[in-house]
Amino acid sequence: MSSTANVIDIREVRKTYDEGPAALDGLSLTVRAGEALAVLGPSGSGKSTLLNLVAGLDRPTEGSVTVDGVRVDGLSETGSARFRRERIGMVFQFFNLLDDLTVTDNVLLPSQLVGAGRAQARARAAELLDHLGIARHARAYPGRLSGGERQRVAVARALMNRPALLLADEPTGALDTASGAEVRRLLTELNADGQTILLVTHDLALAEACATRTIELVDGRIVRDVSGHLGGTAGGSVVAR
């Protein structure tokens, strides 16, 4: 994969809900492969909305969203489901694990949805759980795990199909400091291994540790776009694109 290819290419996107003000207002953004982009911003600034559009969970009112070469905004429900299971991994603030499935079964789910080979999928899941240090909980149910462990299961699930893009919405938002730090380290390692990441967070420490680039949203517009994290080293551009 060429390191210059754009994994995300968002052009002039507007998103309004009902009669309300625009949640995203003429936003354009490109993210190259290998980048770890942190999206910061006050509550209600449109961060989750941006993430939903990228994941094909919602459609923009205007503009285009292209992810890994796929025009996401034009996809049907089925099409966007297929797009997600093949190219996107998602991690949420509240883990969103299925409580009535074991850890392994949760992790296996994405590969089962694409209909991957059983043995291969099991091997991959075991490898991920092992890599993320939760192999001993493989047969447990999520209810038994700590927050940090649960989030690592969620990350394992997100990585199952080797997504082109990992989306994370407040992945440390529900975690205590120690668990937060674990997840931070994990994401940083993943990015170091080449995983493209789009990360929504309030957690400056997370952005600092993990982001290769940071943008800040206010009222649905990018007000800052810097390489590294915000108080960053290399004096990046402070220009909205």
Next chain:
Amino acid sequence: MSALGKVVRAGVGRRRVQTVVMVLTTMMAVTASIMAGGLVVASQAPFDHAFARQHGAHLTGRFDGGRATAAQVAATAHTAGVTAAAGPFAVVTASPQLGSGHVVMNGLPPLTIAGRAERGGPVDAVTLEKGHWVTGTGQIVLAATDNGPRFGGVGQTLSFPALPGSPSLTIVGIARSVSRTADAWVAPAEIAALTKPGAAPAYEMLYRFAQARSSADLGRGKDALAAAVPPGALSGTVSYLATKHTADQETATFVPFIVAFGVLGLVMSVLIIGIVVSGAVSAGTRRIGVLKSLGLTPGQVGRAYVGQALIPASVGTVLGVVLGNIASVPLLAQASDAYGTASLTVAWWLDLAVPAGVLALVVASALAPALRAARLRTVQALAIGRTPQVGRGRFAARAAARLPLSRAVTLGLAGPFARPARSATIWAAVAFGAVGVTFAFGLGSSLSAIQDGLNQDSPGQVTVNTFAPPPGPGDGTGAGMEAGPGAAPQPGRPAQADTAAVARAVAAQPGTAGSFGTMQKELAFAGVPGAVSVTAYQGDSSWGGLQMVSGHWLDGPRQIVVGRRFLEATGKHVGDSVTLEGDGRSAAVRIVGEALTVGDSGMEVAADAGALTAVGVAVRPDSFAVELAPGTDRGDYLRALNSALQPLGVEAFAQDSELSATVIAMDTMIAMLTVMLVAVAGLGVLNTVVLDTRERVHDLGVMKALGMAPRQTVAMVVTSVAGIGAVAGLAGVPLGVALHGYVIPAMGNAAGTHIPPVDLHVYHPLPVLLLALSGLVIAVAGALLPAMWAARTSTAVSLRTE
């Protein structure tokens, strides 16, 4: 009220699907209960009710106008014991022809026609079913019989060619007299034109008595009337008891079936209301927790939830009452045809009792779970709700995951085990639906098989009558009143053709596959009081015999086949012999089988012709039944056969099996009640799946975020109930079969006959296989809509739902 009221209103408004389902369910339940209840109530002594409503005549007296004057007849109204009387009405018996010009239907039975200006009155207030009452001469109103009007419809013409001036009358109405006082009514002024010149006029007088319970009572009444007029003037009387007996027996056959369906419908309604209401309340457990955390007391919570359930339930109940009454109109109309009574309506108290019962049920179903939830500690209530108690059904989930099926399907299959109580309710709803469908199928099949069996008293596709059509219409003054109005008076018996020649002509006709002759004869059996109607079979009747309950059909001389009543009356069994008494001779004949027969009150006997010749009775068939070779055109065959029969002076005509009004009415009821049962079962499933998908909206959102496509979501939700449905269907079929196995013989008992095995064993492998799938179909149909809603719910929104 205000805070509580707001909670209630918000609860109703927010959960729109739930509310709609609740409205629909209560509506269906009320509709079904009113229909079923209406039928059950209507089947309780419908004759007595109709008779009371019409002030039916206990006794119809006919007077010879030559021996008593109209004034003398009218004076009998004051005879002791008479409480009400109507008449005298001039009556005449005349043979009509239907239609005019080329399209003429000949050979109609003679009608007893009464001249009556008003249809109402203190006795025998006739109910008009179609058209209007006679308003002047030139018009006639026909009496409806069990199978609709005897012939002809409103607007058609009846003519009387044998009478001077061959008067013709237009049929202006169809009316029903429960006490069957006449076959037709005309304006009083018309009677003269319908009377043969020189014939004595006759009068009819209708009476109600203070005492009319038994035939002894009526006998005393009759004696008092006879004494009130000159000797011999009272030429005949008809008592209502015979009519009542026949009507009651017809009704009795209905009752087991109506009750079975009624009970099924009521149980189903109770069950579904319980499921829907308690489901709605349980789903609100979390909300109850929130309300309690805001300071609502358990009592207030209970009231809030009962209120929340009562609003849609009341709307549904009102709609159901309206719908139930509307839907009952055709149903009860058919029932009234079948019962031979005037139109029935839903009993008024049902319209009050059913809604009251249903609403009480709603309150009970809502209160129990609401109070249970309200008594939970608030923290617990808040914790429950989003997902089922973790840990349930894990084994099943793991087992399902191993199946070589798509993950969406295996997830769905494991679903029921996580929610056993909810799964049990779906199971019950679907099982009841499957019982209903299975029972209905069996009932319908058995009824039509029984109908075919009863039609075997006129077998074959073509019948040849060996009696030439009567030379002219019967004489104008019927006498045999004891037989009841409408019974043909014995005209001079027409000439019979050479039956052997007819048999030869029929046998020689190309296209004849088989034929045999039958002859009706009243004969006596030793030990049986009175005469028994015997049908003698001459020739090979193996293809056209009656349906057998046990034993076999006639296949040799001196054999007879009888009905259950005959066996009971004689205390004999199949295989025993009885003594047949003929013209001065008697002979032992063997009972070789028991057959399905209701003729002559079930006493009718089928005998081989040899049995009759053995006692010196010559067998000259009244008619021949003919079976055509396959591929023979009946029209061509009839034309050819009739030209061959012409020199013999007899005619062949097409024999069509008749569908009785009773069977049509039953089929209609079966269809309507089954549709209701299935709809209610489907609603139960729909409601449960709606609750389930709503509770799991978050999980569904997660799966969609992971890339579960809409079709996979639908598959998952549908398979989550398909398994239960399939199992419930499998359980429902044997129950339905058992119910059928109980109800059909009970109906037979009421009609005084055993049911032949061919009519009982209607569950053949293929239909059973399809019926077993009915549960699956009901479940899938009920789940499909909510599954599609679930698939369409926005993922972004479901993930926001906490």
